[in-house]
Amino acid sequence: MNTYPTTSNETRSYIELLQHIHDDLRAQHPEWIKPNGDCPTCESYESRLAELLGLSSRDEPASDGSVV
Numbered sequence: 001m002n003t004y005p006t007t008s009n010e011t012r013s014y015i016e017l018l019q020h021i022h023d024d025l026r027a028q029h030p031e032w033i034k035p036n037g038d039c040p041t042c043e044s045y046e047s048r049l050a051e052l053l054g055l056s057s058r059d060e061p062a063s064d065g066s067v068v
Contacts, residue, residue, distance in 0.1 A: 014055075022046060 025042045026033060032041040 018046060018049075021049070 022042060025045060026039055029041070033039045
């Protein structure tokens with residue numbers, strides 16, 4: 001079964017895709033959401049996706065203090 005959006009509801013931008021992923025993670029894993037509404041696990045997944053897609057900032061220091 002194809003669960004991707006149909007043409008009329010197609011995700012049109014990266015921002016919309018991120019929002020869709022964010023919403024789905026929160027819906028599928030309500031136990032990850034803290035009482036204040038934060039979801040550190042969701043943020044971790046989103047950051048990793050950006051990193052894998054090569055969209056993380058090149059100006060951010062690496063964990064060893066060097067600039068990547």
